[in-house]
Amino acid sequence: MxxxxxxxxxxxxxxxxxxxxxxxxxxxxxxxxxxxxxxxxxxxxxxxxxxxxxxxxxxxxxxxxxxxxxxxxxxxxxxxxxxxxxxxxxxxxxxxxxxxxxxxxxxxxxxxxxxxxxxxxxxxxxxxxxxxxxxxxxxxxxxxxxxxxxxxxxxxxxxxxxxxxxxxxxxxxxxxxxxxxxxxxxxxxxxxxxxxKVMENTFRDVNIALANEFCKISEEVGINVWEAITLANKHPRVHIHQPGPGVGGHCIPVDPWFFVGISKQAELIHTARNVNDGMPAYVVKNLMQYVRKHKIKNPVIGILGVSYKKNVDDARETPASAIIEALRKEKLSFLVHDPYVKAFSTLLSPLNEVLAKADALLLITDHDEYAKLVLPKRSPVKFIYDTRNVLPHTFNVPVYTLGNAKNI
Ligand SMILES: NC(=O)c1ccc[n+]([C@@H]2O[C@H](COP(=O)([O-])OP(=O)(O)OC[C@H]3O[C@@H](n4cnc5c(N)ncnc54)[C@H](O)[C@@H]3O)[C@@H](O)[C@H]2O)c1
Missing domain, CATH: 3.40.50.720 (NAD(P)-binding Rossmann-like Domain)
Structure with missing residues (x-):
């Protein structure tokens, strides 16, 4: 044919x-x-x-x-x-x-x-x-x-x-x-x-929004959301999604709006979109608290990962863009690395340059490469903020994890 x-x-x-x-x-x-x-x-x-x-x-x-x-x-x-x-x-x-x-x-x-x-x-x-x-x-x-x-x-x-x-x-x-x-x-x-098709992506967006809301509540009540979700998911009929710095990609943050655009009934869907779109600002608010806690003046933030999901070169609708925009508004300097993405709206730097110059690291994408991260000797990095719960806590600087109030 x-x-x-x-x-x-x-x-x-x-x-x-x-x-x-x-x-x-x-x-x-x-x-x-x-x-x-x-x-x-x-x-x-x-x-x-x-x-x-x-x-x-x-x-x-x-x-x-x-x-x-x-x-x-x-x-x-x-x-x-x-x-x-x-x-x-x-x-x-x-x-x-x-x-x-x-x-x-x-x-x-x-x-x-x-x-x-x-x-x-x-x-x-x-x-x-x-x-x-x-x-x-x-x-x-x-x-x-x-x-x-x-x-x-x-x-x-x-x-x-x-x-x-x-x-x-x-x-x-x-x-x-x-x-x-x-x-x-x-x-x-x-x-x-x-x-x-639109229902499938809306289902995922709404569930991620719920996980993100649990994440914020967990920080308020002083627990680790990742541990709580793992334990709650031991229930045979519960499958809570993972929280994160926002939702990206070509489909999940886009398709639910198609329901919002055609129907007044889509209230939950609309709210979920706003919750997920609010995560980059939430991440930057937390980051600023850690910067103040460590008394870092004019910090350079090293951003690890801009693709919207791990181990791919696709940065469409990535929450990294909103996070970088918010850092710009805060007048913070930053260096950005991604092992997969070749073209991005912000200049990308080699990892060794980021690790040699950054005062703090913000992990946005959980690329496998970052799980093996090693800080160079005499690194200026004072803390790491991990929004994906993938980094070990074995660095000689604090690692703060999104949603984990136990290690703040
Ligand atoms: N990428 C995904 O993972 C994914 C998954 C499910 C559904 N979709 C949907 O599939 C559709 C395509 O997505 P994609 O990711 O392949 O897009 P894409 O941007 O990767 O590719 C689209 C291609 O269409 C071409 N194009 C644009 N207008 C054209 C025209 N008038 N005539 C001929 N070519 C034209 C562009 O040059 C581009 O090469 C979208 O509706 C998207 O929502 C994408």
């Missing part, structure tokens, strides 16, 4: 490669000419386990080509960004993609939206836009659940939900995904599929 994947990012590129591996003829289209040029040379534009080898393999077999012009295709699979703008999913890129394929669709063309969209977007906005050409188009939504760092494996092994505007659209989409997905594929209507 001829498949065109529109948008070759973290989701579109692995999906295209897996479809090509399953012997479909796949064409990858992206508006970013630089990305296409690099892909044409067999270079994946981001780090992801296995993607480089798979890309070169499917290109060598002739199953995957890329370009910046669109042509006719049996299937158009859309995986363009849907960023949060003023707490609503910005559909600009989806509409651009729909408008670009409109002259190319025919009766029976299957259009699959993989981009995350707010409930009812397909029925109220995408379908009417496609319908203007007067062709019998099959429209489906197949939300993505893969995690950065393990995307390829999860795309194959995870269960998938396929929502069709019609049963025929759901059936044809499910058959297509079955060519590379080993998990179960569940068929439903298109609005239910949209809701499932």
């Amino acid at each position: 001829n498949i065109t994947v529109i948008g070759l990012g973290y989701i579109g590129l692995p999906t295209a490669c897996l479809l090509a591996q399953a012997e479909h003829t796949v064409y990858g289209y992206d508006v970013n000419a630089k990305k296409i040029a690099s892909l044409q040379q067999g270079k994946a534009p981001f780090e992801e386990r296995g993607i480089q080898t798979l890309l070169q393999d499917v290109q060598k077999r002739g199953n995957f080509t890329v370009g910046t012009t669109l042509k006719k295709s049996d299937v158009f699979l859309i995986a363009v960004p849907t960023p949060d703008v003023n707490h609503k999913a910005d559909l600009k890129f989806v509409f651009q993609a729909i408008d670009a394929i409109t002259p190319l669709v025919e009766d029976g063309t299957l259009v699959i939206i993989e981009s995350t969209i707010a409930p009812r977007t397909s029925v109220d906005e995408i379908f009417p836009r496609l319908a203007t050409v007067g062709k019998k188009i099959l429209l489906a939504h197949c939300p993505e659940r893969a995690i950065p760092g393990n995307t390829l494996e999860e795309m194959v092994k995870n269960d998938r939900i396929v929502g069709g505007a019609t049963q025929e659209a759901a059936k044809r989409t499910a058959k297509l995904y079955a060519s590379f997905v080993q998990g179960n594929i569940y068929q439903t209507d298109i609005t239910t599929a949209e809701c499932c």
Whole structure:
């Protein structure tokens, strides 16, 4: 089958490669000419386990080509960004993609939206836009659940939900995904599929907000939240999430707003978003207390980790950005290190430079590398603030842990 994947990012590129591996003829289209040029040379534009080898393999077999012009295709699979703008999913890129394929669709063309969209977007906005050409188009939504760092494996092994505007659209989409997905594929209507994706990320956001609230309460009542959560989770029906310096990434801090944007009922969801968005300021408030406690004048803060989760190079929506902004407001100097992230809004420094110059360390991301952290002899570091509970307390300076009032 001829498949065109529109948008070759973290989701579109692995999906295209897996479809090509399953012997479909796949064409990858992206508006970013630089990305296409690099892909044409067999270079994946981001780090992801296995993607480089798979890309070169499917290109060598002739199953995957890329370009910046669109042509006719049996299937158009859309995986363009849907960023949060003023707490609503910005559909600009989806509409651009729909408008670009409109002259190319025919009766029976299957259009699959993989981009995350707010409930009812397909029925109220995408379908009417496609319908203007007067062709019998099959429209489906197949939300993505893969995690950065393990995307390829999860795309194959995870269960998938396929929502069709019609049963025929759901059936044809499910058959297509079955060519590379080993998990179960569940068929439903298109609005239910949209809701499932947003519900999944909202569930995680609300639960993280609860853990963050427990974290703040624990500091007030003088306990260690990490110990309390571990013990509470011994209950067979309790699974409390982990607190942290805020929620990042492309999905969890973004998707819950799609519910807030469309429904007045989303009060708990809205509150959870505010709790999680408030964590960077809470971290900086605590950090300032430790700076005062150690009587450090004009401190240089060494920031360890800016990616939104461990061991990946993805810094989208990272809470590190809000923390750095708050440090700037406090007029604090800082040096920033991350072993994975290559480009960030703030200059990145080598770890040895950070450890040699910083008066205090603030660990934001729990990269494995930091668990083995060693301070150099005669280090200026007076204390470490660990927001992820990963550092041992064996340094010759105090380690304060977010949510642990026992070692403050
Ligand atoms: N990254 C994830 O972990 C993840 C997980 C689940 C769902 N999603 C959703 O999948 C969608 C894509 O996310 P992503 O992380 O792959 O985004 P991304 O930013 O990595 O990639 C998107 C690509 O689309 C291209 N693009 C933008 N407009 C285009 C257009 N009109 N025509 C062709 N190409 C265009 C961009 O140049 C870019 O290469 C989003 O809706 C996101 O919410 C992402």
